[in-house]
Structures are given as C-alpha cells and as structure tokens.
Amino acid sequence: MTTEYLFAGFGGQGLLFSGKVLAYKALIEDKFVSWLPSYGPEMRGGTANCSVIISDSPVGAPIITNPDVLVAMNLPSLDKYENAVKKGGMIIVDSSLIERKVKRDDVSVFYVPATDMASKSGSPTLANMILFGKMLKETGTLNEETLNAALGKCISARHKDMFDLNLNAVKIGCAE
Amino acid sequence: MSDKVLMKGNEAIAEAAIMAGCRHYFGYPITPQTEIAAYMARRMPKIGGTFLQAESEVAAINMVYGAASAGVRVMTSSSSPGISLKSEGISYLAGADLPAVIVNAQRGGPGLGGIQPSQSDYFQATRGGGHGDYHMIVLAPASVQEMASLTIKAFDLADKWRTPCMILADGTTGQMMEPVSFDFDIAPAPEKPWALTGTQGKRAHNITNSLYLSPEELETHNFNRFKKYDEIMKTEPIAEEYKADDADIILVAFGIASRVSKNAVDEARGAGIKAGLIRPITLWPFPSDILFKHTEHARHFISVELSMGQLIEDVMLSTRCRRPVTLCNRAGGMIPVPSQILQAIQNVAANGGN
Numbered sequence: 397m398t399t400e401y402l403f404a405g406f407g408g409q410g411l412l413f414s415g416k417v418l419a420y421k422a423l424i425e426d427k428f429v430s431w432l433p434s435y436g437p438e439m440r441g442g443t444a445n446c447s448v449i450i451s452d453s454p455v456g457a458p459i460i461t462n463p464d465v466l467v468a469m470n471l472p473s474l475d476k477y478e479n480a481v482k483k484g485g486m487i488i489v490d491s492s493l494i495e496r497k498v499k500r501d502d503v504s505v506f507y508v509p510a511t512d513m514a515s516k517s518g519s520p521t522l523a524n525m526i527l528f529g530k531m532l533k534e535t536g537t538l539n540e541e542t543l544n545a546a547l548g549k550c551i552s553a554r555h556k557d558m559f560d561l562n563l564n565a566v567k568i569g570c571a572e
Numbered sequence: 573m574s575d576k577v578l579m580k581g582n583e584a585i586a587e588a589a590i591m592a593g594c595r596h597y598f599g600y601p602i603t604p605q606t607e608i609a610a611y612m613a614r615r616m617p618k619i620g621g622t623f624l625q626a627e628s629e630v631a632a633i634n635m636v637y638g639a640a641s642a643g644v645r646v647m648t649s650s651s652s653p654g655i656s657l658k659s660e661g662i663s664y665l666a667g668a669d670l671p672a673v674i675v676n677a678q679r680g681g682p683g684l685g686g687i688q689p690s691q692s693d694y695f696q697a698t699r700g701g702g703h704g705d706y707h708m709i710v711l712a713p714a715s716v717q718e719m720a721s722l723t724i725k726a727f728d729l730a731d732k733w734r735t736p737c738m739i740l741a742d743g744t745t746g747q748m749m750e751p752v753s754f755d756f757d758i759a760p761a762p763e764k765p766w767a768l769t770g771t772q773g774k775r776a777h778n779i780t781n782s783l784y785l786s787p788e789e790l791e792t793h794n795f796n797r798f799k800k801y802d803e804i805m806k807t808e809p810i811a812e813e814y815k816a817d818d819a820d821i822i823l824v825a826f827g828i829a830s831r832v833s834k835n836a837v838d839e840a841r842g843a844g845i846k847a848g849l850i851r852p853i854t855l856w857p858f859p860s861d862i863l864f865k866h867t868e869h870a871r872h873f874i875s876v877e878l879s880m881g882q883l884i885e886d887v888m889l890s891t892r893c894r895r896p897v898t899l900c901n902r903a904g905g906m907i908p909v910p911s912q913i914l915q916a917i918q919n920v921a922a923n924g925g926n
Contacts, residue, residue, distance in 0.1 A: 416749065420578050423751045431578070431749040435604055435687070456835035457828075458748050461909050549578070 397452050399535075400460045403524075404445035404477055405469025405490070410524035413550065414467070415446035417528065417562075421546035422450040425539070430458035443472055465535060467527050469493060469510075488531050490523060506534055508572055514565065522565035529569020538570060576751035581719040581741060582649075584752050585675055586611035588723035589647050591754060593761055594673070595621035596646040598635040600628060600654060603687045604743035605677035608649040629654045633661030633674075640670040641780040643767025645727055649675035651743075652693050653684055655701070662736050663702025667782025669766075669797070671730035673723065674708075675739045677746035680905035688905025689743030689828060694882035697740045698856040705794050707801055709737040709808065710855040712826040716750035722853070724756055731762050733804055740855060742878070744828040744907065804857050811859035812851040813866075815841065819848025820925050821917055822866055823900075824887045825876035826852050828907065833876045836913035843914075845921045852886075860890035867894040871925035874916055876900045878907060 401418060403411040412433050419431040433446045447460040462482045468474040469490045478498060481487055486504045492511035508530050510523035532538040543566065551559045579587070586608045589597070597612040609625065616623035622639075626632035632648050639646035650658060655676045665672050678693045680686040697710045709729050711722040723739060730737040771777050784790035812830075815837055816822055825833040830851040840847035850866065852859050863873075873895055875884035881899050888897050900916040902908045 416578070419749060423576060423578055429578075429751060432744065433747055435743070435747050455750070455831075456838070457832040457907075457910060458744065458750075459832070459907055459909070461911075 398455075399450050399465065400463045401448040401450070401465045401467070402445060402460055402463035402477060403448070403467045403469075404443070404473035407442050407444040409444075409469050410521065411444055411467070411469060412446045414524045414528040415448045417543075417546050417550050418450070419448050420549045421539070421542045422448075424542045424545050424549075427451060428453060428455050430455040432458040443470070445473065465531060467531055469524070469527070471496070474498070486531075486534060488527055488534070490527060492523070504534070506530055508569065510569070513568060513572070517565065517568060519561050519565060522561060525562050525565035526569035526572070529566035530572050531569075532566070533570045533572075575755065576753045578749050579716060579752050580607055580747060580749050581713070581716045582607035582677065582746040583611050584716050584719040585649070585723045585739065585741070586615070587754065588720035588756075589673065589727070590615060590619065590621070591756060591758055592645060592724045592727040593758070594645040594647050594727065595619070596639045596644055597622065598624050598626050598632040598639070598646070598648050600626055600632050600650065602651045602654045604679060604689070604746050605649050605651050605675065605741075607746070608675060608677075629657035630661065633658040636672045636674075637661055637665055637668070637670060637780075640665060640672045641668070641768045643764040643769055645673075645731075645761060647673040647675065649677070651677045651679045652681050652690070655693060655696065659696070659702035661702075662708065663700070663704050663706060664782050665736040666700070666702070666706035666708060667704060668780045669734040670736065670780060671734050672736050673726045673730055673739065674736060675741065678740065678742040680903070686905040687743065689745075689907060690878050690903070690905055691742060691827060691829060692879035692882065692903065693740070694855065694877070694879055697738050698858070698886070706797065707856050708735055709733065709804065709857070710740050711737065712740050712853060712855050713745055714827050714830050714851060716745070716748065716752045718853075719745060720752050720754060721756065724758065727761070728759060729808065731764075733800060734766075735800075735804075740827070742828050743905075808854055809857045809859040809861070810853040811862045812853060813862065814849040814851065816848035816850055816866055816870075818846055819866070819870050820846040821848070821872045821874065821920050822870040823847065823849045823874045823876050823913065823917070824852070824863065824883065825849065826855060826883065829876045829878055832908055832910055833913055835910040836917060839910060839914050840917045843918075845917055847917050858886045858890060860886075863887065863890035864892065867891050871895060872920045873897045874900050874913075874920065876908065876913055876916075878902055
C-alpha cells in the first residue's frame with residue numbers, strides 16, 4: 397500500500413517540518429518513504445509545500461500528482477490542490493486561515509481552526525502540529541511510540557521544551 | 573527500527589565524502605546544492621578538515637587542483653551555471669591526470685536558467701565540458717542512498733584512474749529526503765607516488781602539469797590517456813535493468829527521470845504492455861553493451877530525460893540504429909509525470925512498437 401501526503405501553505409508555517417516528522421515516523425515503522433520539499437525563493441511568506449510518500453514497497457517517483465491526503469494551510473494551496481486529491485481521499489483545512497468550504501463531495505473533509513487553537517494554547521506557531529495530530533487521528537495512523545521517536549529525531553535533545561510543546565500540539569489535534 | 577537516517581541527498585553526499593576520507597572541500601554557494609557546502613562548513617572544522625568558501629567557482633576548482641596535486645581526497649560541488657565556470661579547471665585536472673570529485677546538482681538552463689531540477693548538463697558532463705580531448709567518469713544517482721554510495725565510489729574511481737569524477741545529480745535528488753544507511757566498507761585510498769608531497773631531498777620532484785608545448789609530447793599524452801579511457805569503457809560501465817529482459821519497449825532514463833519511468837513501466841505492465849527500463853548509473857562510460865544486448869528483443873526505445881534530447885544521442889549510438897528511438901521529455905525545471913511517460917509507451921505500442 398502507498399499513501400501520498402501533500403502539506404501546503406505559506407513558508408514559515410512549519411509544513412516541511414510536519415512532513416519530516418511524518419517521514420521519520422514511517423521510517424521508524426520500517427516503511428519505505430520519500431520527502432520532497434518545494435524549494436526556491438519562497439522561504440517565508442511565499443507558498444511552500446512538501447510531498448511525503450509512505451509505502452510498503454520502494455518509492456518510485458517522489459513527486460506527487462494526486463495526493464491521498466492534503467493538509468492545506470492557506471487559500472492558494474486549497475485552490476491549487478483541491479481537485480488533485482484522489483477520489484475518496486482526505487482534505488484537512490486550517491479553517492482559521494481559509495474561510496471557504498471544500499467544493500468536492502467525494503473526499504472526506506475536516507475543518508480545524510488550528511491557528512486559533514494554537515494561539516489559545518500559548519504556542520501560536522504550532523498550528524502545523526495541531527493539523528498533523530488531526531491527520532494522524534483521521535488516517536488511523538496514530539502510534540504514540542513511533543510518534544515520540546520521530547519527534548525525538550526531528551527536535552534536538554537540547555530543545556526538550558520544544559519537544560513537549562510539539563507533542564502537546566499533536567495531542568490537541570488528535571483530541572479535536 | 574533500522575539503522576537508517578532520514579537525510580537530504582545533498583547532505584548524504586557530504587557525509588559520504590567525509591567517510592571516504594575527503595578532508596578538503598572548496599565551493600561557492602548556489603541553489604539547489606548549498607546544503608553540501610553547509611554540511612561541510614559544519615563538519616570539516618571538527619574533524620581536522622578544510623572547508624573553504626572561495627571567492628568564485630573558478631577559484632574553488634583551482635583550489636581543488638592544488639589539493640589533488642598534493643594527493644589528498646578533495647571535492648567541490650555546484651549547480652549548472654557554476655559547473656560551467658568550473659569547466660576550465662576540470663579540463664586542467666583531466667590534462668594533469670588528477671583525481672577529484674565534482675558534484676553537479678543540475679538546474680534548468682541555459683544561462684542563469686532557473687533553480688528547479690534538470691538534466692540538461694548531460695552533454696557537458698559526458699563529453700567533458702571543458703576544452704580539449706578528455707572525459708571524466710560521470711555517475712548518476714537516483715536515490716539518496718545512491719547519493720551516498722556513488723560518492724564513495726566516485727572517490728575510488730577517481731583515484732584508481734587518476735581522473736576527475738562527477739556526480740551528476742539534480743535539484744530533486746539533492747533536496748529530497750529518504751532513508752539512508754551509511755554502513756559502507758571503505759577501502760583506503762591508494763598510494764600516490766606522483767603526488768606533490770615534498771621530496772625530503774630523497775627523490776626527484778614531482779610536477780602536475782597540463783602544459784605541453786611540444787605537439788609530439790602532447791599527442792603522446794593524449795594517446796596514452798585515451799588508452800586509459802578504453803580500459804575504463806571496458807571495465808566500469810554499470811546500469812540497472814528493470815523488467816527489461818522480456819520487454820518490447822524499453823525506456824532509458826537516469827537519475828530522477830528513472831524514478832518516474834519506473835512507475836510508468838509498472839503502469840504499462842499493468843495495462844498488458846511489456847515495458848522495461850534501463851537506468852545507466854555510469855553516464856560515462858555509457859553502458860552501451862547493455863543497451864545493445866536488448867536490441868535482440870526490444871522493438872522500440874524511449875529516452876526519458878529532463879532535457880531537449882541529449883541522452884537520446886547515446887541511446888541511438890548504443891543501439892546502433894537497429895531500433896527506433898523516441899524522445900519523451902520535459903525541460904526548464906519541469907519533471908514528467910508517470911502518465912506522460914505511459915502515454916509515450918502507449919503511443920509506441922499502438923503503433924505496433926514501430
């Protein structure tokens with residue numbers, strides 16, 4: 397089985413980071429995985445996205461045309477990728493930042509006011525991890541042990557506080 | 573959990589180079605390969621190595637010439653426009669028979685071009701790139717694992733044959749992360765009695781040089797170097813063959829294009845078309861014999877490339893025009909999707925493979 401994830405939004409929202417945690421989690425679960433960022437003059441404020449492919453067999457092209465799961469953190473990304481999502485796929489929308497609804501009715505859609513929730517939780521920059529938690533829950537891929545290990549690989553041991561904050565944000569997303 | 577780490581292709585090259593004993597890196601930043609320089613800047617000072625950001629690509633490649641002359645393992649990296657600047661120095665390395673590893677994470681061209689992935693430096697890499705009669709060994713990784721393993725191989729081949737060796741990667745393979753294992757057996761670098769290490773008053777001094785004003789002498793050097801190239805062409809070509817043994821239609825692709833092609837081969841097989849893939853891993857020496865062998869059964873070849881028809885020339889030469897060869901390509905930083913390649917396969921199949 398192969399699942400293709402696309403995380404898309406503005407540069408600086410932490411989408412590449414969520415993708416990396418997902419990829420590491422899959423690696424720890426002994427899956428085949430690829431992670432491909434958009435790169436370029438985008439960095440902060442421009443559009444940024446990253447493609448993660450997780451599979452039981454070696455990954456061919458690391459480029460995604462039709463994702464199974466789309467996590468959208470701004471309107472341009474939803475506009476651009478909504479129709480690319482596979483039929484029966486999933487779209488997770490940060491409804492604090494995207495006012496419109498998803499037009500399709502052949503995909504599952506979850507609206508999470510993640511940016512507002514992140515601000516309320518005291519970590520306004522961790523909306524990405526709230527959406528990530530929601531995604532793990534709805535795709536049935538939550539595994540606390542591998543999640544912890546993956547976060548540990550992506551956050552250096554010197555930043556234990558960041559580890560706790562990220563894990564907490566994922567939990568908020570899971571509870572949503 | 574496995575012993576693998578998740579790493580960008582560029583970082584895997586840098587780590588593998590260090591494992592291979594490279595302690596000298598000279599470079600100049602350019603997207604999409606700057607992670608190599610950044611990694612070297614972080615690591616080299618901690619292991620007694622040299623990281624130096626030169627004032628230009630031209631300076632960097634001449635520092636490589638100096639270090640290679642001293643007999644140490646040395647590397648530089650850049651992306652397409654930067655490699656053009658380095659080409660003069662690469663020609664000098666080849667002319668002086670000096671081993672060095674050069675990484676090109678290709679981006680779209682010509683000119684300043686763009687920063688998205690491309691394979692349009694194929695001619696430049698496989699035909700030498702700089703002036704004069706020379707080749708360099710060119711390796712084409714298609715995964716982060718190969719970014720590491722082929723870097724180690726590049727140092728070995730460069731030393732073995734006393735030649736510059738290029739890793740021809742691209743923006744995608746440089747930027748993508750995949751699991752990679754660094755569980756390598758590293759062979760020690762060979763003795764280099766020709767190196768400029770100081771005579772200690774005990775031997776005649778060595779010279780590394782590419783200037784020969786006597787045409788007779790220069791011709792002899794060129795003839796001898798091409799005898800070496802003949803040996804390299806006989807012994808070093810490598811390719812991966814994927815579902816090629818019974819294929820009617822064979823795709824030829826390297827690097828990132830081969831990854832997309834593999835998906836297309838699987839989809840074509842699913843649709844009942846006997847498609848296969850040959851992935852050259854050495855672009856020079858090109859695995860011509862492997863391609864030619866498959867002209868016995870394959871009726872059509874398709875060159876899949878991120879350029880305007882460069883690899884296709886080697887496919888035509890290798891298959892000696894026994895079979896038709898079609899181009900399936902994108903350019904300028906665009907990457908084909910599997911469905912585009914599948915369409916190319918289906919078009920050929922619909923035409924009876926002719």
